[in-house]
Amino acid sequence: MKHVYIFNTSVRGAYYGIGTYIKQLVDVLRRTAYNVTVVNIIYQDIEFDICLKDSIRYISIPAPIIPKKRLNNEGFEKSIPFILYPYVAPNEQNIFHLNYMGDKYLAQYLRSLFTGCSIILTVHYTDWSLSLSGNRSLLRQILRKEGKELDLRSQTILSNLAQEKELLAICDKVVAISRHSYRDLIQIHKVDKRKITLINNALKRSRITSDEKREKTRKKLLIAPNEIILLFVGRLDIVKGLDLLINTVKHLIKRYPDLRLIVAGEGDFSKYLSASSPLWTQITFTGFLSPKSLQELYTIADIGIIPSLHEEFGYVAIEMMNHKIPIIANNTTGLSELIDDGINGFKVHIHSRQTTCKELVDKIIYLIENPDIRKNIGEKARNKLNSHYNIRFFEKQMLALYNSL
Numbered sequence: 001m002k003h004v005y006i007f008n009t010s011v012r013g014a015y016y017g018i019g020t021y022i023k024q025l026v027d028v029l030r031r032t033a034y035n036v037t038v039v040n041i042i043y044q045d046i047e048f049d050i051c052l053k054d055s056i057r058y059i060s061i062p063a064p065i066i067p068k069k070r071l072n073n074e075g076f077e078k079s080i081p082f083i084l085y086p087y088v089a090p091n092e093q094n095i096f097h098l099n100y101m102g103d104k105y106l107a108q109y110l111r112s113l114f115t116g117c118s119i120i121l122t123v124h125y126t127d128w129s130l131s132l133s134g135n136r137s138l139l140r141q142i143l144r145k146e147g148k149e150l151d152l153r154s155q156t157i158l159s160n161l162a163q164e165k166e167l168l169a170i171c172d173k174v175v176a177i178s179r180h181s182y183r184d185l186i187q188i189h190k191v192d193k194r195k196i197t198l199i200n201n202a203l204k205r206s207r208i209t210s211d212e213k214r215e216k217t218r219k220k221l222l223i224a225p226n227e228i229i230l231l232f233v234g235r236l237d238i239v240k241g242l243d244l245l246i247n248t249v250k251h252l253i254k255r256y257p258d259l260r261l262i263v264a265g266e267g268d269f270s271k272y273l274s275a276s277s278p279l280w281t282q283i284t285f286t287g288f289l290s291p292k293s294l295q296e297l298y299t300i301a302d303i304g305i306i307p308s309l310h311e312e313f314g315y316v317a318i319e320m321m322n323h324k325i326p327i328i329a330n331n332t333t334g335l336s337e338l339i340d341d342g343i344n345g346f347k348v349h350i351h352s353r354q355t356t357c358k359e360l361v362d363k364i365i366y367l368i369e370n371p372d373i374r375k376n377i378g379e380k381a382r383n384k385l386n387s388h389y390n391i392r393f394f395e396k397q398m399l400a401l402y403n404s405l
Helices: 017-030 074-087 104-113 127-131 136-144 152-170 179-187 211-220 242-252 269-276 291-300 315-322 333-337 358-369 371-388 391-403
Strands: 002-009 035-041 049-053 056-061 093-098 118-123 173-176 196-198 228-233 259-264 283-287 303-306 327-330 346-348
Touching: 002 017, 017 035, 017 315, 017 391, 035 074, 056 074, 074 104, 093 104, 104 118, 104 152, 118 152, 127 152, 136 152, 173 179, 179 196, 179 333, 211 291, 228 242, 228 291, 228 315, 242 259, 242 269, 242 358, 259 291, 269 283, 291 315, 303 315, 303 358, 315 327, 315 371, 327 358, 346 358, 358 371
Parallel strands: 002 035, 002 093, 035 056, 093 118, 118 173, 173 196, 228 259, 228 303, 259 283, 303 327, 327 346
Antiparallel strands: 049 056
């Protein structure tokens, strides 16, 4: 029997895109003969725990109590394979599926302890792309200076890049979630392309929400009939471009007093609340939402805005496509692959030092003024999801990858 161990680390991405990815992967594997275990690492405020839920075993390993030290350090990662040892079948095929680029030591000790195991890594993001907002030209500048005097940020980027390369070398297979990611793995991390499999993220199609249910949900959430809802979903983080979006709404509100921006996600509330002044009644911060509550926001949204400076793929985009929401997104990295400009959404060009974007303002105005076009673009977005990011494709490719090991 094949055993699959899916690792989930409680870094910031695990609560958002990576968490969604793991749920999708578990749903796929639940219907197979694989014996599946989800290993949750560094979950704060819990004790070691094992439970079985819907035929999936969950093992939760809490962080050690070491004040003022990084939790995902070498010592802690060394201990994880030994903690898992009693729960791993030693004489059967074991596949360890990692989802975090900081897991070099974990991969090393899994390899040394479990002879004959296979290790897969899905690359959800890289350190350099987050630090530099996916700007390859800046990375090339740093790489050209390697060995010379560098500032602390550049040194950290090079150090982490070296560790990522070591992790990728340990793994048997690497999953790229976008063409952008696939290209970077070959060109920047120097991974042999025969080792890489491109498997786009995917979603199950949700039921189409009726107009009646949409209006009922708007009433429940105290949204006036004439309000136009712009929706942002994601971390309150500089890389997500929220500061620029708030400035854009400030510009638009003079022309459209019934406009409302809803910001769904966690982060530095004090910074963005301050930036929203004096529009606190028209910019709503929800904090982190349950999947059910987030689905309600997708139901009522008129336009989805994704101004991220970098996305390796962009789960939020396909979630919005799933709900027929017309999207305006930054034409950057993995996001650019999801949208066919002017057909199933709009691309705009946002750069890291911009505080406003006329192109974004113009596209929002265009969609506000043209509700029929808004509806048509939303329909085509849903069609794109079904033709490119359907869970059936993900299932077929992922099972083929596991079966190849």
